[in-house]
Amino acid sequence: MRNYANPSNFLRLTGVLTPYLAALTAALLCLGLYLAWFVAPPDYQQGETVRIMYLHVPAAWLSMWIYIVMTSAALGTLVWRHPLADAAQKAAAPLGAAFTFLCLVTGSLWGKPMWGAWWVWDARLTSVLVLFLIYLALVALWRTIEDPGKAARAAAIFTLVGAINIPIIKFSVDWWNTLHQPASVFRLGGPAIAGSMLWPLLIMALAFTLLFATLHLMAIRNEILRRRLRRLSILAADAAGAEFSPASTSFGAAR
Amino acid sequence: MTADPHFGFVIVAYAIAFVIIAGMILAILRDYSTLRQALSRFPAGQRRGASEGEAAPPESWP
Secondary structure (H helix, E strand, O other): OHHHHOHHHHHHHHHHHHHHHHHHHHHHHHHHHHHHHHHOOOEOOOEHHHHHHHHHHHHHHHHHHHHHHHHHHHHHHHHHOOOOHHHHHHHHHHHHHHHHHHHHHHHHHHHHHHHOOOOOOOHHHHHHHHHHHHHHHHHHHHHHOOOHHHHHHHHHHHHHHHOOHHHHHHHHHHHOOOOOOOOOOOOOOOOOOOHHHHHHHHHHHHHHHHHHHHHHHHHHHHHHHHHHHHHHHHHHHHHHHHHOOHHHOOOOOOO | OOOOOOHHHHHHHHHHHHHHHHHHHHHHHHHHHHHHHHHOOOOHHHHHHHHHHHHOOOOOOO
16 A cells, blocks of 8 residues: 555556556446346335436435545545645545536436425525535635645535534434435335335446546646646756756846 | 327437537537548657656646
């Protein structure tokens, strides 16, 4: 593991892993979509609208999972000072924002025909909206602070504070009386969903998770290259500055 | 399937998901291509030198 803390080694590993991960993700997505559309039956109450679940639930799980990954990376930045932890955290934030946005939009499209409303200020919906805003704030934070070290520490602290929202999202349906349904897969009495619907859902969830893993690796690679470019640009600027410093410049007076 | 009165909502949800996922993939690939192009302007020797100091934490850390 320590060996992959070296960005050059990490880049080599990413180069090898990415094509396999991308192929596996594509295959699982195709299988999941086939099962969700042509094998899973319509719900006896919701009809065909239940097919939105195969997008909404994996996106919702990922929105929280990505934040947990970012929280671990924040600890890696602050406690262990792992050189890739900050890059991993920064690369995950836009992906987390995108999956949370997908969760909110598909939830809204599911809610309108089932609840009769695009949006309600329900505890689950509101806490997920807060998560989306936290992701956007983190992306903005990295773009606002120019110094990468200061930005990394500020973002890591902000991420750790924001982590309190994850259990709130998870247990909001138990703690408050919400319009959103309670957990139907990960619950004490076992899944409250028929196997014909559960398997396509789990395969889509696995496909989405692999999609995130692939995109995250690619985004970390980009972050390493961006830092390399920054370092080279600073070195080039320093070299140019030394060349044109007052001591070495004659301003043409001796001519 | 298409006879369901709410089928349009399902189609729109999948269309939006496609756009968001394709957008993420394209944005990352475009970023990678731009970075590679920008890095290729520097000589190979300098690029190797820049990669050597990367295992350390960011420079402004205490």
